[in-house]
Amino acid sequence: MSRVSKFAGRDPGPAARMAGFMAHLRAHGLRVGVAETDIALRALTHVQAGDPDETRRALKTVCTGGAEDVERFDDLFDSYWLNGGRVRQKVMPAQVTPNLETVRSSRQAHSEQVASGAGQTTTPDDGTGEAEADGDGKLVASSLQNLMKKDLRDLVQPEEIAEAEAIARRLGAALRHRRSRRRKAARKGDQIHFRKLIRQSLATGGEPLSLPKKHRPDRPLKIVALCDVSGSMTLYAQVFLAFLAGLMRADDACDAYLFHTRLVRIADALRDRDALRALGRMSVLADGFGGGSKIGASLQQFSRSYARRFVDGRSVVLILSDGYDTDAPELLGTALAKLKKRGCKIIWLNPLKGWAGYQPIAQGMAAALPHLDLFRAANRLADLAALEPELTRL
């Protein structure tokens, strides 16, 4: 039996199928638009479109835009074009659906997103714990995992995000705008460096042959937030997630991650213009929410991978965690030490610290303390707002 999907008889033809494929990719988070559909159709005229492998390769180069897209593309391709010979319904939508991009209200977007964004690529879960799929099963969830899945939108209210956004903006501003009053000589400056110009023109008989420039150096700090979403943190997740969402929307330069037993980068998902939809996308990523926590291993993974690209001397790493780690505390210590070597500042926000008589006796926390630039409590948004003067001093 051919594995190629059959299409319904009323399906208007290849162009519509391609549009359907693009919609399929969009629904799974790939950023493709009308222009890509056009290029994809043109690309297929340059290859043998009858050959699935060639088509796959051609569409891959057109539709992907990053390493993560490339990784997911094969499964998405299979689920649309090679769907075990099953008949796919007519691809073109009968009427024009409202454009999601322009929908500003989160509530309207909500139901659509659940329908398209959070679903599985191939078959829906049949509840037996093991689903059948064409690919290697990467995108097929079992009901076991479903128990761990939580829709983060249930935790966070839109008003809180707005409040958190305002706080994040203030914190970001406290960190970022530390411009020097002094001007420095620079190749690309906005003013002419007169002292240097006169000095240099001495050599050419008073003729200013080169025009040295100077500028006012901008020294922004960027925030990298790592949020613990393990079981013990579920209570506070609401505050922190709102804060992360606000932070990402307020500041383009910052970066965010979630960790429980593994580390997930959520920066791209959180940058969605619709705050609640962003949380919806994140729920898909944060599979395993509320489980155990491996802080040490996650931080180690962070300092080995993302930190190398995104963390430098002008970064502030913000860790939101209660410090209860199932790993050995040494691991946490060495991970932080390694991170510190990149020249960044490390701030640890611990919700437990807000309790009266709290002592950082959790072994992980104790191991982390020597490496921290700031260790503060944070259980409410107000606590986060109170950080502003501290951050200015960093």
Added chain:
Amino acid sequence: MHWMTRQTAMAEQGYIASDDLAMAVHLALSLGRPLLLEGAAGVGKTEIARVLAAICDTQLIRLQCYEGLDAAQAIYEWNYQRQLLTIRAAAEDGETGRSVEQRIFSEDFLLERPLLKSIRQSKSPVLLIDEIDRADEEFEAYLLEILSEFQITVPELGTIKAITRPIVILTANGTRDLSDALRRRCLYAHVGYPERDTELAILKARCPGVEAALADQIIGFVQSLRQEDLEKKPGIAEMLDFSAALMGLGIADLTQDPKLLQASLATLLKTEADRFNITAEVCQRLAGQAA
């Protein structure tokens, strides 16, 4: 033209491309769109541009990006010193200001930088914009106009339209995230470390002198070295250096002389921490596995 023909043509130039990559190159050439290549350092992204220039028998124009790169250095610049001298000379001859002004803002005083140069060639050149992620975001935005319109506006001269469209190759290795706008204007290919067979073919193409048994060992050794926890994984260029070093030292078998092998790791490991991590024992274990 079939994409496999391109793959063969690239192989003839000593570049062994994976199927995905060959398809991306084929489409970039057929559709006339820029190609964005992303991947770790040392996997041969820049090399593709050189090979393409050789295949198409055309010029390679390279723009190396760096932090602070601005339009003047990438597109065009007025020859300020020459303009100044001309004004001085004109003042002595009693020439009027108006005609001097027209003269000093003419083609003669325009310094072509890579981007302007690339759109003014009579035969489509290959334009390599190397490490675009090192350049500032503002420059990336500027590039968008040029990549979609292939025209450059010089206020004093007017708009210069491309005579031929250059074949544009952009490379990035993740220093910072590129904008969606740029990604969407390009075809994309992710260039990873090659599979064992591909890398073996690369080694044989580049160092025909290396014996088959040793070549096998070298590839096995380098591939398992990449699995280790390293700060900077060795790329293809490093692998070729390593092979050249082994051949220069007259080693025919990796397990033959542990001391020499350890010394030749200098070609593969480029940070102190990595040298420290790959101890003599680890090195011996990897060599033993590869043999």
